[in-house]
Amino acid sequence: MKRALTCIVCPVGCSLEVELDGGKVMSVTGNTCPRGAKYAEAECTAPERTVTSTVRCTDGRILSVKTDRPIPKEKVAECMKIINNAIAPLPVCVGDVIIKDIFGSNVIATKNINAL
Amino acid sequence: MTDLVIIGGGPAGMSAAVAAYESGIRDILILERDDSLGGILKQCIHNGFGLHKFGEELTGPEYAWKYEQRVHELGIEYKLNTMVLSVSPDKVITATNTEDGIFTVEAKAIILAMGCRERSKGALNIAGSRPAGIFSAGTAQKFVNMEGYMPGKEVVILGSGDIGLIMARRMTLEGAKVKAVCELMPYSGGLARNIEQCLNDFDIPLRLSHTVVQIHGKERLEGVTIAKVDERRQPIAETREFIPCDTLLLSVGLIPENELSLGAGIDLDPVTNGPVVDQDRQTCIEGIYSCGNVLHVHDLVDYVSEEAEIAGKSAAEYISGMSGEKTNITLKTDGKIRYTVPSKITSKKDVKVYFRVADVYRNVKINVLSGGEVIFSKKKPKVAPGEMETVMLKKDMLENVSELSFELEVM
Numbered sequence: 001m002k003r004a005l006t007c008i009v010c011p012v013g014c015s016l017e018v019e020l021d022g023g024k025v026m027s028v029t030g031n032t033c034p035r036g037a038k039y040a041e042a043e044c045t046a047p048e049r050t051v052t053s054t055v056r057c058t059d060g061r062i063l064s065v066k067t068d069r070p071i072p073k074e075k076v077a078e079c080m081k082i083i084n085n086a087i088a089p090l091p092v093c094v095g096d097v098i099i100k101d102i103f104g105s106n107v108i109a110t111k112n113i114n115a116l
Numbered sequence: 117m118t119d120l121v122i123i124g125g126g127p128a129g130m131s132a133a134v135a136a137y138e139s140g141i142r143d144i145l146i147l148e149r150d151d152s153l154g155g156i157l158k159q160c161i162h163n164g165f166g167l168h169k170f171g172e173e174l175t176g177p178e179y180a181w182k183y184e185q186r187v188h189e190l191g192i193e194y195k196l197n198t199m200v201l202s203v204s205p206d207k208v209i210t211a212t213n214t215e216d217g218i219f220t221v222e223a224k225a226i227i228l229a230m231g232c233r234e235r236s237k238g239a240l241n242i243a244g245s246r247p248a249g250i251f252s253a254g255t256a257q258k259f260v261n262m263e264g265y266m267p268g269k270e271v272v273i274l275g276s277g278d279i280g281l282i283m284a285r286r287m288t289l290e291g292a293k294v295k296a297v298c299e300l301m302p303y304s305g306g307l308a309r310n311i312e313q314c315l316n317d318f319d320i321p322l323r324l325s326h327t328v329v330q331i332h333g334k335e336r337l338e339g340v341t342i343a344k345v346d347e348r349r350q351p352i353a354e355t356r357e358f359i360p361c362d363t364l365l366l367s368v369g370l371i372p373e374n375e376l377s378l379g380a381g382i383d384l385d386p387v388t389n390g391p392v393v394d395q396d397r398q399t400c401i402e403g404i405y406s407c408g409n410v411l412h413v414h415d416l417v418d419y420v421s422e423e424a425e426i427a428g429k430s431a432a433e434y435i436s437g438m439s440g441e442k443t444n445i446t447l448k449t450d451g452k453i454r455y456t457v458p459s460k461i462t463s464k465k466d467v468k469v470y471f472r473v474a475d476v477y478r479n480v481k482i483n484v485l486s487g488g489e490v491i492f493s494k495k496k497p498k499v500a501p502g503e504m505e506t507v508m509l510k511k512d513m514l515e516n517v518s519e520l521s522f523e524l525e526v527m
Contacts, residue, residue: 006312010167011416013308049313052162052175053289054261062264064161064177073317080289094181110161111177 005043007036016040047073053080055098057088057113063098064110071103079103090115117222119143119435121209123200123376124229126155128408130183131421132227135428137190141435145221146187146194147211153187153194154180155231156254157417161261162282164309168418179417203228203380205401225403225431228377228391229424232409234279235369244330249337253279253367257286266290268363272340273297274328276304276311277502278415280367285314287365294318295359298326298342300349303476305502307415327351328364337362370413380404387455388412394462396430397423405431412457412470415504419470423457440465445517452477452524454501461520467509473499473524481525482507486517499524 005016012032018040019026028040042048048070055063065088071079079102088098092109099107119141122129125148133144152158157165160176167173170182187194198213207226212218234252251259251267257279259265271292273280276299284294297315302325304311315322323342329351330341344355372390374382383392383400390411391399397407407427408420433439445461447469456471477499484492484507491513499505507522 006308006316008309008313011164011307011309013312015308049317050163050173051289054161054264056264060264062262064175064261066161066163066175076289084290094178110175111158111181 003044005040007031007039009035009039018044020044049073049076051076051079051083051107052110053083055083055086055088055107057090057092059090059116061090061113063088063092063113065098065107066110067103067105068108069105071105075103079107083107088113117224118145119223120145120225120227120431121221121223122146122227122229123203123209124148124155124231124408124410125150125153125194125196126229126231126408127157127180127183127417127420128231128410128424128427129153129155129227129229130180130187131424132229132405132407132428132431133192134183134186134190135425136227136432137192137428139429139432139436141432144192146192147198147200147209148194148196149199151196153184153196159254159258159261160282162286165417168416169421176417183421200376203376203404205381207401207403223403224435225405227424227427227431228374228382228399228404228406228410229408229427230373230376230410232370232372232413234366235371236366242328242331244332245334247331247333247335247337249333249362250331250364250366253277253283253365256363256365257283260286260290266292267365268292268337268361270295270361271363271365272328272342272359272361273365273367275299275367275369276306276322276324277367277369278306278310280365281306281310281314283365283367284320285318288318288320292363294320295361296321296323296326296342298323298328300327300345301325303500307502329356331364332358337364340364370409372410372413374410377406377410382406385412385455385459388457390457392460393458394460395426395458395465395467396433396463397427397458398430398434398462403431403434412455412472415502419504423470439463443514443517445514446519448519448521450521450523452526453482453522456522461509461514464511464514466511467514469507469509469522471505471507471522473501473505476500477524477526479527481527483523483525484509485521485523486519491517491520495527 007014157176157180165179339360343351391406405427407424440463
């Protein structure tokens with residue numbers, strides 16, 4: 001079975017074609033770098049996405065956050081629920097862990113907010 | 117007298133400042149109208165920035181922070197909440213803020229890095245009423261990502277540029293239902309990967325060759341009528357379709373913000389709406405440079421930084437009185453290629469030429485001609501208006517050349 005994908009690793013966005021045999025990736029074509037093959041493999045077996053969102057701080061201001069590594073794609077909605085229930089303490093710096101260990105990643109701050 | 121004044125503290129302004137510092141200039145002042153440095157990156161909380169520049173995938177705020185740290189480390193001076201009112205041809209800047217009142221700064225060199233703004237609803241002429249619930253995509257992005265407010269629950273997006281696509285995903289993640297993204301053109305103006313991860317991941321339909329023809333609702337938006345368009349981009353009446361929604365986001369293009377440039381008497385390019393510049397990003401006024409989205413709209417911030425470094429370094433050389441071997445070469449395009457930046461070459465050095473094409477073309481050859489003879493050629497499987505292309509011209513290719521013609525050959 002063949003599956004067509006668009007690589008999302010970088011802005012080039014290569015059109016990939018994956019040859020699958022019973023869920024197993026046999027070959028990847030169309031990629032212009034090794035990351036494309038890796039992406040295609042993951043996308044066909046265990047797709048992952050990095051989640052970026054916002055968390056409210058204790059004083060109501062808005063902090064941008066991200067998962068520090070991609071999480072399973074089917075967990076994105078659940079991850080958003082957890083993120084939306086979190087409250088970040090102040091002050092906060094880029095890289096501070098806001099939520100520990102969800103779906104194999106940490107949710108970290110992507111900006112600085114000073115305490116007032 | 118200040119050596120270098122940079123107008124705008126976004127990615128272009130900060131990169132230019134750092135590059136000028138690294139080229140030996142110490143007396144630098146950045147003027148920024150917002151309350152912090154970083155520009156539009158601050159609201160672009162998604163990832164995908166910095167792969168070229170830093171070799172890692174960063175979010176907008178993180179990318180901005182890398183440069184902000186450099187600005188702090190180097191002790192580059194900046195004024196926030198400061199609005200520049202005018203720039204004169206002899207490089208006097210008039211600005212205002214609540215601490216200094218109205219003040220002037222005389223500069224040896226100026227870098228214009230004011231960025232761009234969104235095309236608004238007014239520019240579109242959509243029929244119907246004018247209820248609440250219609251936002252430009254960037255405004256909605258600021259509400260959601262910086263203020264923490266959701267603009268609505270049921271959304272239609274007009275325009276499939278990257279900001280529209282990114283907002284389709286963002287609104288969906290925050291619980292809204294994005295019913296459709298309509299695109300006037302038969303192709304999307306956004307990156308392929310954003311169609312994949314922002315629309316396809318969430319089964320959001322992309323309606324190519326469709327536009328919004330009517331707005332419904334009195335106090336609040338109640339829906340839009342969309343229609344398919346023909347080859348001349350005219351709506352086809354029998355394809356009209358009503359979509360109930362409370363929010364319409366417009367992602368219909370960006371316009372470089374060149375009021376200050378015009379006021380200074382700088383020539384603008386009618387295609388890019390940005391200043392006409394040479395390879396150093398110098399405008400028609402000696403010592404005034406331009407870079408980033410005020411010069412032409414970029415698809416990647418990494419390219420903005422790259423361009424701003426050229427402007428910063430060149431401004432530093434100008435201030436120090438350095439100059440290279442002069443030449444005078446005009447860059448022309450064939451229409452399939454819409455524009456090039458720079459559009460003229462005035463100094464003999466290696467020049468990276470950036471350009472955009474007018475349509476989607478497959479299996480093309482990009483040819484650079486001098487006097488009817490091809491002096492450079494490269495093949496591409498596909499080019500699209502949403503993706504900036506580049507050609508590297510080596511210094512030795514510029515010998516005895518007065519005009520370079522950029523042509524796209526479809527094979």
